[in-house]
Amino acid sequence: MEAGKRKTEEEQQTLVDRKRKAEISEPPPPTTTTTVTMNAVETLVTQIQGLSGSPNDVVALHAHLNKVDEALRGESARLLPFLDQLDPSIHSLGYLYLLDACTSGPVSKELAANLVLITSRFITSCSTEQIRLAPEKFTGMCKRFKDQVLLIEAPMRGVAPLLVAVRKVQPSSEHLTSLHPDFLQLCLLAKCYKTGLSLLEDDIFEVTQPRDLFLYCYYGGMICIGQKHFQKALELLHNVVTAPMTSINAIAVEAYKKYALVSLIDNGQFSPGLPKYASSSAQRNLKNFCQDNNLGLVKQVVSSMYKRNIQRLTQTYLTLSLQDIANTVQLNSAKEAEMHVLQMVVLPIQDGEIFATINQKDGMVRFLEDPEQYKSSGVIERIDSSIQRLMTLSKKLTNMDEQMSCDSLYLAKVNSKDNLAKENVSFLSLCWNIDK
Amino acid sequence: MDFTPLSNALTAKSYDKVADFCDELMLKAAAEGVPFQDEWPYAIHLLGYIYVNDVNSARFLWKSIPSTIKEGQQEVAAAWNIGQKLWTHDYSGVHEAVRHFDWSEQTRPLVAAFAEVYSQRIFRLLLSAYSTISIQDTALFLGMNEDDATKYVVGQGWILDSASQMLTVKKQAVAVEQKLDSDKLQRLTEYVFYLEH
Numbered sequence: 247m248e249a250g251k252r253k254t255e256e257e258q259q260t261l262v263d264r265k266r267k268a269e270i271s272e273p274p275p276p277t278t279t280t281t282v283t284m285n286a287v288e289t290l291v292t293q294i295q296g297l298s299g300s301p302n303d304v305v306a307l308h309a310h311l312n313k314v315d316e317a318l319r320g321e322s323a324r325l326l327p328f329l330d331q332l333d334p335s336i337h338s339l340g341y342l343y344l345l346d347a348c349t350s351g352p353v354s355k356e357l358a359a360n361l362v363l364i365t366s367r368f369i370t371s372c373s374t375e376q377i378r379l380a381p382e383k384f385t386g387m388c389k390r391f392k393d394q395v396l397l398i399e400a401p402m403r404g405v406a407p408l409l410v411a412v413r414k415v416q417p418s419s420e421h422l423t424s425l426h427p428d429f430l431q432l433c434l435l436a437k438c439y440k441t442g443l444s445l446l447e448d449d450i451f452e453v454t455q456p457r458d459l460f461l462y463c464y465y466g467g468m469i470c471i472g473q474k475h476f477q478k479a480l481e482l483l484h485n486v487v488t489a490p491m492t493s494i495n496a497i498a499v500e501a502y503k504k505y506a507l508v509s510l511i512d513n514g515q516f517s518p519g520l521p522k523y524a525s526s527s528a529q530r531n532l533k534n535f536c537q538d539n540n541l542g543l544v545k546q547v548v549s550s551m552y553k554r555n556i557q558r559l560t561q562t563y564l565t566l567s568l569q570d571i572a573n574t575v576q577l578n579s580a581k582e583a584e585m586h587v588l589q590m591v592v593l594p595i596q597d598g599e600i601f602a603t604i605n606q607k608d609g610m611v612r613f614l615e616d617p618e619q620y621k622s623s624g625v626i627e628r629i630d631s632s633i634q635r636l637m638t639l640s641k642k643l644t645n646m647d648e649q650m651s652c653d654s655l656y657l658a659k660v661n662s663k664d665n666l667a668k669e670n671v672s673f674l675s676l677c678w679n680i681d682k
Numbered sequence: 683m684d685f686t687p688l689s690n691a692l693t694a695k696s697y698d699k700v701a702d703f704c705d706e707l708m709l710k711a712a713a714e715g716v717p718f719q720d721e722w723p724y725a726i727h728l729l730g731y732i733y734v735n736d737v738n739s740a741r742f743l744w745k746s747i748p749s750t751i752k753e754g755q756q757e758v759a760a761a762w763n764i765g766q767k768l769w770t771h772d773y774s775g776v777h778e779a780v781r782h783f784d785w786s787e788q789t790r791p792l793v794a795a796f797a798e799v800y801s802q803r804i805f806r807l808l809l810s811a812y813s814t815i816s817i818q819d820t821a822l823f824l825g826m827n828e829d830d831a832t833k834y835v836v837g838q839g840w841i842l843d844s845a846s847q848m849l850t851v852k853k854q855a856v857a858v859e860q861k862l863d864s865d866k867l868q869r870l871t872e873y874v875f876y877l878e879h
Contacts, residue, residue: 359715367714403713406713437746438742440736441705472742591807591810591811603811605812606815606816606848607846608814630866630869
């Protein structure tokens with residue numbers, strides 16, 4: 247083994263150039279057996295070092311790596327030391343293949359602890375251009391990284407790396423990747439709700455795997471609940487509950503329970519019916535369930551009931567005494583009623599829920615109209631930006647509609663025999679009219 | 683562990699950024715597998731969240747702190763005490779929680795800044811929510827004694843009725859900006875064009 251010798255940079259480069267020229271013209275014999283000698287791995291490492299310079303070289307390297315991938319995985323246990331010879335930021339593609347092969351076999355807890363650190367450093371420092379040549383491999387390796395992090399019971403260790411991984415592998419912030427739900431899952435387990443929220447702020451327009459969207463919306467809904475963004479939680483959970491599915495699954499059931507509870511907290515009401523576009527299996531099965539495992543949400547529902555009832559009073563009364571409020575809403579005292587009203591009042595800067603002033607002298611509350619006259623430039627700015635966003639969204643929808651109208655599967659479904667016959671008749675009648 | 687961005691923020695009094703820096707540093711440390719819990723400035727982290735009124739995140743952070751630190755480090759427990767009072771809307775309790783602890787040199791400026799911001803927020807709440815309010819309650823809300831509280835609000839234009847011990851709140855007129863620029867006309871044209879097509 248020549249591990250001890252240190253060649254000069256120049257010597258290494260010439261040697262590598264020669265090897266590279268030799269190997270590209272004559273690739274090493276295909277290994278049909280599942281084992282690979284350590285010499286062959288050494289050679290591979292040198293190749294990686296030589297071929298990671300220019301984009302053309304990297305493409306050639308990629309092709310070669312794909313050929314030896316299967317063989318490498320058979321040797322997963324012995325590949326780890328070779329990673330030290332590579333620089334993850336320069337030799338990212340080669341490093342990825344080796345690391346992926348290392349993690350393809352069963353991983354013990356001790357090995358996991360070691361791998362987690364190596365992988366997290368790789369993700370942070372790897373070159374985005376290089377790993378985008380093999381996105382499925384990168385994604386697969388990151389998912390195994392998440393499993394390892396959970397194995398060593400340290401979810402927080404994976405949060406920052408997975409966020410970096412998502413940004414590196416997604417073509418744009420509008421694309422949903424398979425790593426989105428994994429990242430959100432770790433945020434939930436590590437209680438890093440605020441960090442999870444930052445990813446949920448992106449508007450998603452492109453989805454490849456429906457299952458990814460399903461999980462993304464479920465975990466995303468839970469994170470929004472944790473940060474009390476109930477409106478957004480409802481939107482996300484709604485997607486889970488109305489997703490197309492042939493049979494009911496546990497995630498949909500859980501999502502429905504949370505959906506119901508959040509709906510009660512935020513809107514004060516909940517209608518058990520699902521919209522027509524929900525799958526038929528969902529509609530049949532989700533109506534019967536019992537509340538469990540959602541104690542936190544249930545408590546919030548109870549406390550929100552007071553708010554809801556007070557809000558209803560503002561629609562009927564102009565002024566009301568604190569004692570009457572307490573009686574109607576079933577609070578213990580006028581003072582408690584006062585505290586509840588206080589919590590709900592609009593602050594000039596924060597969003598509140600009612601417009602009211604308390605008159606302690608008389609023990610009365612006066613309910614007011616929303617003073618917003620919608621004349622200020624602040625309001626105009628808000629309306630402007632909403633309209634801009636709607637225009638962009640509308641353009642995207644038009645594009646999607648055009649694309650779908652050309653999709654063969656869709657056309658096949660629409661143009662069944664009957665439809666075709668009807669269309670022919672109407673086309674013919676049109677021709678006759680033109681003739682006349 | 684390199685706490686430079688955090689110490690810089692504290693020195694520059696950018697208290698609203700403290701929580702974000704703490705989050706970043708904590709996730710970085712976790713990714714490196716560094717066992718950071720023992721030397722982590724949990725008190726400052728909690729106070730950073732409390733300063734920007736993100737009591738939800740403060741709660742989640744408190745839940746993740748190891749119990750040995752919760753019991754051992756009194757300042758951490760004291761910082762959470764403030765958060766707890768905010769969570770339960772115990773307005774006067776917040777002031778007490780701020781005062782009834784001898785804060786360390788590092789945390790004292792942050793706590794003082796929070797107390798200032800909080801008092802202003804409470805004052806604005808009182809302006810919005812009350813037309814008349816007792817001196818006693820005003821003092822409790824603002825965390826002052828009754829004389830100081832009265833002096834302060836009278837200085838803001840409130841009217842004192844000593845007979846009934848009541849204060850009448852003076853509402854502040856909200857200045858509303860109403861001027862329109864010419865580029866708004868441009869935008870209106872765009873919208874009409876869009877709607878027509």
